Amino acid sequence: DSGVTQTPKHLITATGQRVTLRCSPRSGDLSVYWYQQSLDQGLQFLIHYYNGEERAKGNILERFSAQQFPDLHSELNLSSLELGDSALYFCASSPLGGNTGELFFGEGSRLTVL
């Protein structure tokens, strides 16, 4: 158990819909990273938050947005969903702000868009 909690574990929805994925980092960790993993693919970096502020953006679509709240949990919002958005979305946390240190991954939220 990494200490990172992601909900929901599974989500099935239709094209055009909007979903919110939630991540609770390990106690005390200030950084939250979001990654997308399509079937049998690598981990695509989406976005990084540190202590409530956006630190870095990867190849995140404009239809996607995220935020980190004062209690440090984070949400990833995916809207106008397309079939290609079906993937496993991982959240990872770290006690540090950026370029070093272990990332602790949650178990992921599997999104299926029909």
Next chain:
Amino acid sequence: GQQVMQIPQYQHVQEGEDFTTYCNSSTTLSNIQWYKQRPGGHPVFLIQLVKSGEVKKQKRLTFQFGEAKKNSSLHITATQTTDVGTYFCAGPDGFNKFYFGSGTKLNVKP
């Protein structure tokens, strides 16, 4: 932007054989990390390398960081079925982005 490439994409070995995966970055890395993702699981941190030319060992696993800090390798000696999974390298780009390599999927046949 930074790219982190890994080879091979897949590797099938007989139990007891050795395995190596290679990671190459288009830019110099301040550090490199390795993660293992078991089938159906999430990535789990294995190790971080920081120094140029650094070599670290964890039991049957040997990790190396290149002299130029642009490449790294993970070598597993005498693979076991418990080694099955996908191995990722990961490195920061210096701007708070943490990029993962494409991964090497290891299958070990008993």
